[in-house]
Amino acid sequence: xxxxxxxxxxxxxxxxxxxxxxxxxxxxxxxxxxxxxxxxxxxxxxxxxxxxxxxxxxxxxxxxxxxxxxxxxxxxxxxxxxxxxxxxxxxxxxxxxxxxxxxxxxxxxxxxxxxxxxxxxxxxxxxxxxxxxxxxxxxxxxxxxxxxxxxxxxxxxxxxxxxxxxxxxxxxxxxxxxxxxxxxxxxxxxxxxxxxxxxxxxxxxxxxxxxxxxxxxxxxxxxxxxxxxxxxxxxxxxxxxxxxxxxxxxxxxxxxxxxxxxxxxxxxxxxxxxxxxxxxxxxxxxxxxxxxxxxxxxxxxxxxxxxxxxxxxxxxxxxxxxxxxxxxxxxxxxxxxxxxxxxxxxxxxxxxxxxxxxxxxxx
Amino acid sequence: xxxxxxxxxxxxxxxxxxxxxxxxxxxxxxxxxxxxxxxxxxxxxxxxxxxxxxxxxxxxxxxxxxxxxxxxxxxxxxxxxxxxxxxxxxxxxxxxxxxxxxxxxxxxxxxxxxxxxxxxxxxxxxxxxxxxxxxxxxxxxxxxxxxxxxxxxxxxxxxxxxxxxxxxxxxxxxxxxxxxxxxxxxxxxxxxxxxxxxxxxxxxxxxxxxxxxxxxxxxxxxxxxxxxxxxxxxxxxxxxxxxxxxxxxxxxxxxxxxxxxxxxxxxxxxxxxxxxxxxxxxxxxxxxxxxxxxxxxxxxxxxxxxxxxxxxxxxxxxxxxxxxxxxxxxxxxxxxxxxxxxxxxxxxxxxxxxxxxxxxxxx
Numbered sequence: 001x002x003x004x005x006x007x008x009x010x011x012x013x014x015x016x017x018x019x020x021x022x023x024x025x026x027x028x029x030x031x032x033x034x035x036x037x038x039x040x041x042x043x044x045x046x047x048x049x050x051x052x053x054x055x056x057x058x059x060x061x062x063x064x065x066x067x068x069x070x071x072x073x074x075x076x077x078x079x080x081x082x083x084x085x086x087x088x089x090x091x092x093x094x095x096x097x098x099x100x101x102x103x104x105x106x107x108x109x110x111x112x113x114x115x116x117x118x119x120x121x122x123x124x125x126x127x128x129x130x131x132x133x134x135x136x137x138x139x140x141x142x143x144x145x146x147x148x149x150x151x152x153x154x155x156x157x158x159x160x161x162x163x164x165x166x167x168x169x170x171x172x173x174x175x176x177x178x179x180x181x182x183x184x185x186x187x188x189x190x191x192x193x194x195x196x197x198x199x200x201x202x203x204x205x206x207x208x209x210x211x212x213x214x215x216x217x218x219x220x221x222x223x224x225x226x227x228x229x230x231x232x233x234x235x236x237x238x239x240x241x242x243x244x245x246x247x248x249x250x251x252x253x254x255x256x257x258x259x260x261x262x263x264x265x266x267x268x269x270x271x272x273x274x275x276x277x278x279x280x281x282x283x284x285x286x287x288x289x290x291x292x293x294x295x296x297x298x299x300x301x302x303x304x305x306x307x308x309x310x311x312x313x314x315x316x317x318x319x320x321x322x323x324x325x326x327x328x329x330x331x332x333x334x335x336x337x338x339x340x341x342x343x344x345x346x347x348x349x350x351x352x353x354x355x356x357x358x359x360x361x362x363x
Numbered sequence: 364x365x366x367x368x369x370x371x372x373x374x375x376x377x378x379x380x381x382x383x384x385x386x387x388x389x390x391x392x393x394x395x396x397x398x399x400x401x402x403x404x405x406x407x408x409x410x411x412x413x414x415x416x417x418x419x420x421x422x423x424x425x426x427x428x429x430x431x432x433x434x435x436x437x438x439x440x441x442x443x444x445x446x447x448x449x450x451x452x453x454x455x456x457x458x459x460x461x462x463x464x465x466x467x468x469x470x471x472x473x474x475x476x477x478x479x480x481x482x483x484x485x486x487x488x489x490x491x492x493x494x495x496x497x498x499x500x501x502x503x504x505x506x507x508x509x510x511x512x513x514x515x516x517x518x519x520x521x522x523x524x525x526x527x528x529x530x531x532x533x534x535x536x537x538x539x540x541x542x543x544x545x546x547x548x549x550x551x552x553x554x555x556x557x558x559x560x561x562x563x564x565x566x567x568x569x570x571x572x573x574x575x576x577x578x579x580x581x582x583x584x585x586x587x588x589x590x591x592x593x594x595x596x597x598x599x600x601x602x603x604x605x606x607x608x609x610x611x612x613x614x615x616x617x618x619x620x621x622x623x624x625x626x627x628x629x630x631x632x633x634x635x636x637x638x639x640x641x642x643x644x645x646x647x648x649x650x651x652x653x654x655x656x657x658x659x660x661x662x663x664x665x666x667x668x669x670x671x672x673x674x675x676x677x678x679x680x681x682x683x684x685x686x687x688x689x690x691x692x693x694x695x696x697x698x699x700x701x702x703x704x705x706x707x708x709x710x711x712x713x714x715x716x717x718x719x720x721x722x723x724x725x726x
Contacts, residue, residue, distance in 0.1 A: 078603055078605075078606070079603070105553075136603075136605070137604075138604070175555065177555070177605075179604055188701070188702060188703065189698070189701070189702060190468075190675060190697065190698070190700045190701040190702075191592060191594045191596055191616045191618065192538065192540070192592065192618050192674050192675030192676060192697070193592070193674050193675065193697060193698050194579075194592035194593075194594045194618075195579075195590070195592065196698045199574070199594055199595060201571070201574075201595035201596075201597075201598050201613075202571060202574045202575040202594075202595060203575070204571060204598075205568070205571035205572050205574070205575040208564070208565065208567060208568035208571050209568050209572065211562070211564075211565045211568070212565040212566070212568040216557075216558075227558070229554060229555065229556070229557035229558065230557075231554045231557045231562055231565075231607050232562060232564035232565060232600070232601075232608070233554055233564075233601055233602075233603070233604050233605065233606060233607070233608065234564075234600065234601025234604070234608070235564050235567075235598050235599065235600045235601060235611060236598065236599060236601075237595075237597065237598045238595075238596055238597025238598060238599075238614060239442075239596075240441055240442065240499070240596070240701075241500070241501070241542055241596050241597070241614065241616065241645070242441075242499065242540075242596065242616065242701070243441065243596060243701055244594050244596070245595070245596065245597070248598060250564075251601060251604065253554045253604065253605065255554065255555050255557075282604070311555050311556050312553060312555030312556065313555060334553065334555070334556060335552070335553070335556050335559045337553050338551070338552070338553045338603075338605070338606055339551065339552065339553075340551065
């Protein structure tokens with residue numbers, strides 16, 4: 001066990017475990033204490049074969065079942081915003097909510113998974129549990145991506161479930177995402193004689209106008225409607241307080257329906273910003289819903305809710321690209337992910353655990 | 364003498380001295396080695412009474428002359444951009460130029476002043492020479508402003524000359540300058556579900572449109588025409604690469620004719636950005652031309668060129684506010700100040716020294 005954190009009790013129930021997981025701060029890059037605590041907590045489980053790769057943990061059952069399910073979740077969160085430690089509050093309807101960074105994205109999902117990983121010694125499917133690092137940052141750092149390179153043997157299965165927040169219902173596939181830098185250039189000059197320069201920040205005006213006027217599409221893919229989004233996630237420029245700057249950059253994130261490839265998405269953004277230098281910083285393909293296979297349909301029936309589309313990019317796309325049908329299924333309202341008032345309904349954690357348990361034991 | 368720099372030779376001539384002053388890097392905040400070297404070089408001048416205040420140096424003659432002239436220049440530069448050490452190049456006409464950071468703004472002017480301060484043991488006017496720190500940054504840090512508080516006795520005189528670049532002709536007064544932060548606010552959200560947030564960067568679009576469409580005025584003040592400018596000098600915003608940001612800020616610099624007060628300038632900018640939160644960061648009044656007094660007219664006649672307006676804000680405004688008529692007079696083309704290709708015509712350094720010497724010895 002890490003000296004710095006309390007031991008985790010995987011029999012405490014998913015709700016208490018969610019709070020315990022959140023209270024071990026694990027902003028991307030700082031997952032080690034949490035991964036240490038999970039390794040320690042799972043060490044006694046004889047039915048699980050453990051592997052660690054950096055701060056990614058794999059726990060495998062090998063029961064010789066006919067089918068194998070991969071169930072995964074990430075350990076990291078976006079930066080804390082004075083919203084830790086967690087606390088429970090009742091809303092105006094008398095329902096309990098667990099507040100704090102990570103409660104939605106996605107430690108409630110991880111808590112459900114860890115609880116079931118420890119408890120289900122004889123599931124109906126063999127299970128490959130994966131908890132990984134660096135999901136909330138650049139795709140190149142993603143722990144699941146690294147694991148796929150270092151341990152491709154773990155990416156064999158008939159179906160994959162990612163515990164990303166989906167209000168404990170099934171969300172199919174995901175939007176793709178790209179990030180580009182849109183740069184305007186000008187001519188540097190003293191701001192007292194600005195007419196001899198060309199202001200690169202002013203030249204970003206039409207790019208901001210494009211963003212501000214943009215009408216994102218909603219696209220039907222295999223029966224689910226995916227909503228897109230085009231957003232500036234950063235802007236920067238400026239040399240000194242008395243200098244007309246010669247460069248200014250807009251950092252743009254485009255989330256696109258899985259009917260469009262990342263290449264097509266890049267082409268679309270290049271057309272929108274045709275007058276600017278556009279550099280691609282990050283790209284991740286989307287994933288189609290993945291609900292057509294029999295095992296997927298059986299899972300959906302067991303959970304008992306109408307599947308909806310996943311808007312955010314999630315690592316289901318990695319499974320999808322490897323030919324493994326994959327869905328998102330986890331507690332929490334994704335619109336509260338990353339928000340200062342991030343919070344999860346306690347009832348959703350319980351529902352999610354119950355539905356997943358029911359399906360995994362073959363009821 | 365500072366251990367880290369070569370001693371300065373004030374008899375080497377203004378051109379060689381300009382190169383030597385530039386090659387002692389003195390970006391705002393790092394003036395100490397240069398100020399040390401100047402103190403050391405002036406230490407032997409029996410006709411000068413030296414005072415040091417931080418990195419500001421005052422050298423005074425006390426010859427009992429009927430009139431006193433204040434002659435000042437700043438020691439700091441904007442950041443170096445791979446343009447040091449200095450070097451001399453011929454242009455296509457065969458004329459020599461000294462290239463490098465500070466050559467124009469304003470070490471050529473300081474070199475002329477130091478040369479004459481050391482050489483003129485019996486000038487026709489008593490002279491208060493001032494070389495000061497922190498001119499290129501926020502007005503609150505300005506060394507001349509600090510000196511006026513710590514040593515008001517040095518701000519007594521009949522006329523003031525600031526050696527800011529004016530192509531070795533007389534530039535009267537200066538534009539005023541204000542800086543404001545223009546902030547847009549929104550609602551933070553995950554960029555995968557951007558429709559639940561409000562993008563603060565997108566909301567800056569109309570502010571950039573205002574800047575990009577703005578037509579600056581040209582204003583006649585006491586016979587000189589002042590050209591204004593409104594520029595973004597910085598822009599910032601962004602929380603993380605997958606977050607719709609809730610705040611974005613445009614840093615705006617407005618340079619205004621001396622017929623307008625800083626209060627009026629602020630009012631004008633508030634009107635332009637009425638839909639935004641506008642915070643004033645920095646404000647400096649302009650200065651009217653200051654060419655009406657007999658001593659100013661005598662100086663202009665001695666220099667022998669038609670006065671023109673100064674566009675940039677300079678510390679002549681401080682003298683002007685204290686009731687001391689003041690002009691800018693120094694070598695160098697101000698449009699090359701702060702530029703990557705900053706360079707001064709060698710002939711202008713010589714002209715400037717010659718004209719100033721002629722007037723100071725009473726020819």
